[in-house]
Structures are given as C-alpha cells and as structure tokens.
Amino acid sequence: MAGEDSSSYRKGGKKMKLGRKAKEEYTETGRKVSKHQNSSVREASFIRKLVDPETAKYFAEIANVIEGIEIELEERTVICGNALEETRGKEVELATDYIISHTLQTLLEGCTVDNLCGFLRSCANNFSHIAMDRSGSHVAETALKSLALHLQEDNETHSLIEETLSTLCQEIVVNPVDVMCNCYGSHVMRSLLYLCEGEPLGSSEFHSSKPSVLLAERLNLRSSQLDGHKLQHHQKFPDKLKFLVSEMLNPSRVDIATLVVNQYSSLVLQTALKLLAGHEQELLHVIPVLLGFSAETGSGWNFMKASELKNILSLVEENAYSHLMEVILEVAPDTLYDELLTKVFRSSLFKMSSHHTGNFVVQSLVSHARSHDHMKSIWEELGTKFKNLLEMGRPGVVASLLAASQRLQTHEHKCCQALAAAVRLENESTACIVSRILFLDSYFYSEDKDNWNWPNGVKMHVLGSLILQSIFRLPNDFILEYIYSITSLENNQVLEASKDPGGARVIEAFLNSNASTKHKRKLVIKLRGHFGELSVYPSGSFTVEKCFNVSNLSLRETIVSEILPVQSELLKTKQGPYLLRKLDVEGFARNLDQWKSRQASKQSAYEEFYAEFGPKTTEDSQSDNFLADTHRKSHEENLKGMRKEIDTRLSYGFAPNSGSQFLAHPGSGKLKRSGNKQARTRAGFAKDATKNGAFKRQKQKA
Structure with a gap:
C-alpha cells in the first residue's frame, strides 16, 4: 500500500513491534534476551x-x-x-x-x-x-x-x-545496556548525551526526528540541521561525549547485537551519531562497531564474511535497526558511505525497496548520495523500476531519487522521463501525467486503469504532490510533458487542486517554475470566477497571490474584482489582511484608474530593475512578466527582496509612473550596471532582505 510509505505507517510499524513477538523477546527492563542466555544470570530487579x-x-x-x-x-x-x-x-x-x-x-x-x-x-x-x-x-x-x-x-x-x-x-556506563534498552532510561541517556553537547535539552531543531522534518530534508525542501552542526562543533564537554559513546559501544563490555535491534537503545544510538556528525575519526570508529566489525574480522570491509554482510541486509528489515541505519547513512564520512553502498547494499536496492521497513533505508541511502558515481550506481538498479515502486506503494523511494538527482544535478531528465512513463501507457497522451501523480493511490489501486478518471472529493496524495513540486523546480527543457499536462487540466480540476493543501502547492510550484508566462496564464484563466472563494481557503490566499504575480493588467483587474466582495470575510482570516494589502484591494475600490496606474508603475520598476541587475535572457523570456521570470535560482531570492521594497514604496507614498525614479538615489542619475557603488548597495540590500524574510511566507504556510 502507498500508505505504507508514509509516516503514519512508520508509527504503525512501531506499534506492531510491541505486540506478542516483542513481549516474548524482551525482559521487563526492555533488554532483549539472547536465546542462549539463562534468565538466572540476569541482574536481579x-x-x-x-x-x-x-x-x-x-x-x-x-x-x-x-x-x-x-x-x-x-x-x-x-x-x-x-x-x-x-x-x-x-x-x-x-x-x-x-x-x-x-x-x-x-x-x-x-x-x-x-x-x-x-x-x-x-x-x-x-x-x-x-x-x-x-x-x-x-x-x-x-x-x-x-x-x-x-x-x-x-x-x-x-x-x-x-x-x-x-x-x-x-x-x-557501569551497566549501559539495561539503561539504554529501558523505555524510561532511554530518555535520560539521550538527555545526558545532549548535555554533553552543551545545548538546552530538547530545544534545538537539530534534535527533531519528526517524519515531516526528515521528509522535508530528504526532498530538498529544507536544509539538514546536521549540516550546520558539522560546522559548529560547539560541544561544551567533547571529551565526556566521546567517553560516554565509547563506553556505551565497548564490544568487550556490551552486547552490540542487542543494542542495534532494541527500539529504545536504537534511539540513544541515533542521538549519539547525530551529535558526532562532522567528527570523522569518532564516526569511523563507532559506525563499524555498530555494523558488527570486531577484532577478529579486522577494520575493513574486505575482512567481513559474506554471511556478515547478509546479516546487515537482513537487519535493515528490523524496525529499530532500519532507523539506526538511516542515521548512519546520513552522518557517515564519505569513504564509509561509499563502502556501504558498494560493498553492502549494491545489487540489493530494489529488494530492500520492496520491504515496508527496508525502503526507508533506501530513501536515506539515495538522499545522502555524495557524488555522480553514487547516483549512477543507484540509478542502474532503480532507474527502470519506477512503475514497480509506485505499484508497491513506495513513492518515497521515487521522490528521494528525484530530489537527489536535482541536488547532484545528474540524471534529472532521466528521472522525469521514467516517472512520466510509469504513470501512462506508451502511446497514451501526456495530459494524464499530473492528475495520476496527484492521486497515486487512487490510480495504482484502480482495477480498471484504462478507464480511470479524476476522483472528485478525494484528498490528493501527499508524496505525489511533493514529487510534482520537485519536478517544477527543474529546468524547463526537462519538464515539457508536465507543463503540457498541468495546463491540460479541466477548469474544475484546477479549482479542486487549488483547494487541496497538497494540490495548491503544486499549482504554486508551477507558477514559480521557469515555464513561460503564456503557459502560466493559461492555467490562471481556468480559475477565473473562483478567486474570491479560493482566497478565503487557508492556503488559497497564497495561490491567489501567485496567480496575481504572473498575470497581466487585465487578469489582475479580474482577480481583484472577484476578491472585493469577500473583503470583510478575508479580514477575519490569517493571511487575508496581507493579501488585501498585496493586491491593493482598497485602492482598487477607491479609484480604479489610479490602481491601474500604480500597477503599471510597479511593472515598469520591476522590468527596469531586472534589466539592470537580472541575468541576461532570451528575447522570448524578456517579453514575460518580471514576476514570472524566477527560474534563475541564483538571483531569485535577491529579486524577491527587491520586489518587496518596490511594492511597499510604490503602494505607500510614491506617485504613479515613478518607478524609474525609485531606482535612482536622490540627487544622482539612474543606476549604472558597471562600477556603480549605488548598484552594489542596492544588490546588497536585496540579499539582506532575503536573509531576513525569504522563509517567512513558507513558515507561515507550514
């Protein structure tokens, strides 16, 4: 089932592990009992x-x-x-x-x-x-x-x-196994590890293990907290941290095989690994111990027997161990990651992806690929299996592949082609691609796929929408099929997608993409007559704003005229007041001609600033609306900050048709592109504005 790939399934998997089998294998302290261990030898309660x-x-x-x-x-x-x-x-x-x-x-x-x-x-x-x-x-x-x-x-x-x-x-550490494997002791041990790091316990996002946070990091929607931690090394008691971890994992004193499969001790070990992120020498010692290396087998992969390597592959199907392996792959130094991929997991990726727990390890492996060679190796095993993965309910693996290809800038086009081929027949129109990805469960579990239609009133697939958001961040040449598909949706389908939280983000991702303004406006027109009702939805105001940004003056006038009747209702919503100010609805109602003049002034200022500081564009893209031309990632955030100031100044206190004056410093001529201190200052301001406010809208929406 597709639901098996979601965070809800993962939680369900944990609950299942605490059922009858778990009761048979664990003592009252939570410690797993070896088959050869006599109960009388255990420490008395x-x-x-x-x-x-x-x-x-x-x-x-x-x-x-x-x-x-x-x-x-x-x-x-x-x-x-x-x-x-x-x-x-x-x-x-x-x-x-x-x-x-x-x-x-x-x-x-x-x-x-x-x-x-x-x-x-x-x-x-x-x-x-x-x-x-x-x-x-x-x-x-x-x-x-x-x-x-x-x-x-x-x-x-x-x-x-x-x-x-x-x-x-x-x-x-006199008796660390019992403490780590105890449901209460596990929490205390993690707090002790955090204290060794020197942070307020539980207050940092670095310690977050929420599935939504992990998913966002894997799909490039947010940077990993561990990346920043690697650069900081702010542990107040680094020696204590290293001592505690080394004693916890001393093979001569503790049973490592017990620790890695117990759900409570696994959490402790995950915390320890995250705190050691960036400390390569410590990780190169700790991770092999967790993987089963011993003095007898040596310290390299070549010393391991085939049976020991197979043991690792079988253990990733254990819930606690799979969580641990995900973190190992995340923090492992490059050399160790390469060894894991080539010596342990190669040739087993599809089999692991088929397992309800192992597929999360594959997602982590893919998400933390370090090089083009790694991506090539992974692609050889999974590149032709997109349809199989989706049919088995493993869209997370597909999403991770897509995100990794985008991050490493390799195999992007191949991923797009493979995904499109997975959701349609060879001779079938590409128009069906977006709708089927939005409803992955509904489509792949349909008994009659040939006659499958858009299911009205059904919540759109979370990972399906995330996959499409990733797609629309790719270069235009790679996603032509997807652009055609989304612009081929019926009017009622676009409206329904805009009202769904996941679907709305897909619409916004398309409107933010580097598709032409012509295609974007084609989609916006399909929402005509519904901007008012859409604006009062929790996420609808963001969609309306994006539609307004890519529209010409005539379409903008249509959007605002539809919002005007629901102005009082919008004021009661969280994002409504911002949207009303952004679209200058009050000014529209007061004097339409002046409103049009202000919009023209803003457009003129945008185009002038973009011509001065934006990247060189083709003749076709120069004719597009400035707001729609956001596909150059290196300039996008800087321009966003500049656009915000233009909006503010032209809406409050600047006369119409003064856009060009806005870009000039008082008492000076127009800014020049080369060698001009004012230009460098203005560009610097845009960068600062981005640092302070670029993620505010995303944070409000989350």
Whole structure:
C-alpha cells in the first residue's frame, strides 16, 4: 500500500513491534534476551525502599510551602536547597515515589547549581535505577535540564558541572545496556548525551526526528540541521561525549547485537551519531562497531564474511535497526558511505525497496548520495523500476531519487522521463501525467486503469504532490510533458487542486517554475470566477497571490474584482489582511484608474530593475512578466527582496509612473550596471532582505 510509505505507517510499524513477538523477546527492563542466555544470570530487579512516614510528611509540608504561596526568589532558593539536603541517602526512594517525585522536580528547578550538583553526586551510584523508574526518570531529566540551563546562564559553573557530569557518566556506563534498552532510561541517556553537547535539552531543531522534518530534508525542501552542526562543533564537554559513546559501544563490555535491534537503545544510538556528525575519526570508529566489525574480522570491509554482510541486509528489515541505519547513512564520512553502498547494499536496492521497513533505508541511502558515481550506481538498479515502486506503494523511494538527482544535478531528465512513463501507457497522451501523480493511490489501486478518471472529493496524495513540486523546480527543457499536462487540466480540476493543501502547492510550484508566462496564464484563466472563494481557503490566499504575480493588467483587474466582495470575510482570516494589502484591494475600490496606474508603475520598476541587475535572457523570456521570470535560482531570492521594497514604496507614498525614479538615489542619475557603488548597495540590500524574510511566507504556510 502507498500508505505504507508514509509516516503514519512508520508509527504503525512501531506499534506492531510491541505486540506478542516483542513481549516474548524482551525482559521487563526492555533488554532483549539472547536465546542462549539463562534468565538466572540476569541482574536481579532493583527493589527500592518505601519512604518513611516522617520523611513523607516533611516533603508534603515543603510542597505546600513552595507551591501554595508567592515566595521571594532568594527565599525560595534557600528553601529548595535546604530541602534537597534532607534527601541525602534517600534519593532513590524519594525520586521513585509518584507523589514526592513531583516535589523533588520543583526543588531541582528552584535550587542553586551547588545544591543541584550536590544532589546528583550524592545519588550517582543509584542514578541508573532512578533513570529506569517511571517517576524517577522525570526527576533525572529535570535535574539534567536544570544543569543545562545553569550552563547556558553562567560560565563560571562550567568546571563544577563538568565534574558532576563526569561522575554521572562513569556511573551510568557501569551497566549501559539495561539503561539504554529501558523505555524510561532511554530518555535520560539521550538527555545526558545532549548535555554533553552543551545545548538546552530538547530545544534545538537539530534534535527533531519528526517524519515531516526528515521528509522535508530528504526532498530538498529544507536544509539538514546536521549540516550546520558539522560546522559548529560547539560541544561544551567533547571529551565526556566521546567517553560516554565509547563506553556505551565497548564490544568487550556490551552486547552490540542487542543494542542495534532494541527500539529504545536504537534511539540513544541515533542521538549519539547525530551529535558526532562532522567528527570523522569518532564516526569511523563507532559506525563499524555498530555494523558488527570486531577484532577478529579486522577494520575493513574486505575482512567481513559474506554471511556478515547478509546479516546487515537482513537487519535493515528490523524496525529499530532500519532507523539506526538511516542515521548512519546520513552522518557517515564519505569513504564509509561509499563502502556501504558498494560493498553492502549494491545489487540489493530494489529488494530492500520492496520491504515496508527496508525502503526507508533506501530513501536515506539515495538522499545522502555524495557524488555522480553514487547516483549512477543507484540509478542502474532503480532507474527502470519506477512503475514497480509506485505499484508497491513506495513513492518515497521515487521522490528521494528525484530530489537527489536535482541536488547532484545528474540524471534529472532521466528521472522525469521514467516517472512520466510509469504513470501512462506508451502511446497514451501526456495530459494524464499530473492528475495520476496527484492521486497515486487512487490510480495504482484502480482495477480498471484504462478507464480511470479524476476522483472528485478525494484528498490528493501527499508524496505525489511533493514529487510534482520537485519536478517544477527543474529546468524547463526537462519538464515539457508536465507543463503540457498541468495546463491540460479541466477548469474544475484546477479549482479542486487549488483547494487541496497538497494540490495548491503544486499549482504554486508551477507558477514559480521557469515555464513561460503564456503557459502560466493559461492555467490562471481556468480559475477565473473562483478567486474570491479560493482566497478565503487557508492556503488559497497564497495561490491567489501567485496567480496575481504572473498575470497581466487585465487578469489582475479580474482577480481583484472577484476578491472585493469577500473583503470583510478575508479580514477575519490569517493571511487575508496581507493579501488585501498585496493586491491593493482598497485602492482598487477607491479609484480604479489610479490602481491601474500604480500597477503599471510597479511593472515598469520591476522590468527596469531586472534589466539592470537580472541575468541576461532570451528575447522570448524578456517579453514575460518580471514576476514570472524566477527560474534563475541564483538571483531569485535577491529579486524577491527587491520586489518587496518596490511594492511597499510604490503602494505607500510614491506617485504613479515613478518607478524609474525609485531606482535612482536622490540627487544622482539612474543606476549604472558597471562600477556603480549605488548598484552594489542596492544588490546588497536585496540579499539582506532575503536573509531576513525569504522563509517567512513558507513558515507561515507550514
């Protein structure tokens, strides 16, 4: 099913792993039990003491004091510190008590760094037991978060925190497997890793593992957080991070085979790898250990037996391991990635793509290809399988191939041709391409594909729409079939697509593409009569704005005249006020002739600026609307910032027909292209405007 490739399936896969089979293989701590391991050898369950009544009464009174009335900050700090002193020797039973643990969290948040570090050093010997308890894990994480906050606020505490962190790391690695494989301990271990990096725990997008974020990175819709992290190397305690990771993965002390297939320890290992991104030497040591290298097999792929290589291929079908392998491929140094592709995964890509879990590993492998040679190798196996992949419900693999070809600027045309061939018969018209990609599930699961028609009222396929958005970012010569197909849609189909969140982004991607203005206006005309109702949709206002940008004066007048009757309704929506200002609806209603004059002035200013600073164009493209000519990526964002200022100045305070005056500095002549300081300043302004606002609209829309 196509749904198997979505994030919802992935979550479903996790739930399935916790079913009957998972119960048979894991102990109460979450650790996988070896078939040859005797249960009597396992560490006995830790039995905590109950809190004595007198201590329970004391902390109940403390809770009333710090939560019941307003207290001065200094007095509150003193109370928290004194209360923490009373926990000495009783940390485990207090932290694991459901009621008192909440009070303990409040105390740890309100105390000084000295009291905080004293508490952690006192309970260090039992920190693992606290971390693996349902209530205790919250206490442990609160303590670590408080440490991180103190670290950010006061550099003078660095040495004290480092000493405390060192004590915790040394104690927790005494028995790391049980902690990592425990559902509560896993969270605490990750927090400990984050603290070694020196960031506020959980506050950075770098730590995000949301499927939507990962998908956006793989499809070039946003840059990877790891790319920026590789350049920073801001770890406050790099030695502690390396020590913790090396002890967690010491083959002589821990069972690596257990760690890589357990869902909780896999999350810990993924976090560790991400934090080590950019540290090649550490990664070159850690990743082979995770892949099963040992002293006996040596440190190179040539030492591995065929059975060991096959073991890796079989493990990628395990849910936890596949997640881990995705991260390995993302952070692996170039040499190691090349070895994985050529020695492990080559000749197995299609088989892996067929698997409901393995296909995510293929997506990661494709998305992080480093060179044209890598893309060539991948294409040889998957380039002729687009139709098979779509029929199996694996559009994510196709989308990743398309995005990788675009990023590496190789095989782009071949990808477009292969996709088009996958959704239509050999002699069939290309008009059907876009509609079938928009409804991938509906088309490929149809029993009568020959008579398949646009399904009214059906939500458009998320990955299908993302694939088309990628398509329309490619050079014009590669996507002629897709341009013809989208402009061949019926009027009602274009309207329905514009009302669907995914479909609307496809329409916008086409209007932003390097297709000719003639083709874009052909699509815009199909929406005539519906701009008013479309503008009040959550994402419709963006589509209307794009339509307005590529339209001539006559079409713009039509768009605004249709929006005017819904002006009051638009004011109540989130994007409505912006759209009304952008289109100058109020000015249109007040004086149509002046509105037309302002639009003409803006157009003149756009064309003059573009002629001065834009790239050289062909005669055909010079006749196009300036706003429509955004296909040159190196200039697009700069021009966007400039266009915004032109709109603002000509709408507020500049007289009609003054576009050329706008481009001139007061007291000087018109800007010259070569050797002119004003020109360089203006171009610099456009760049700055882009940095500050280029992603604002995308952020609002997300």
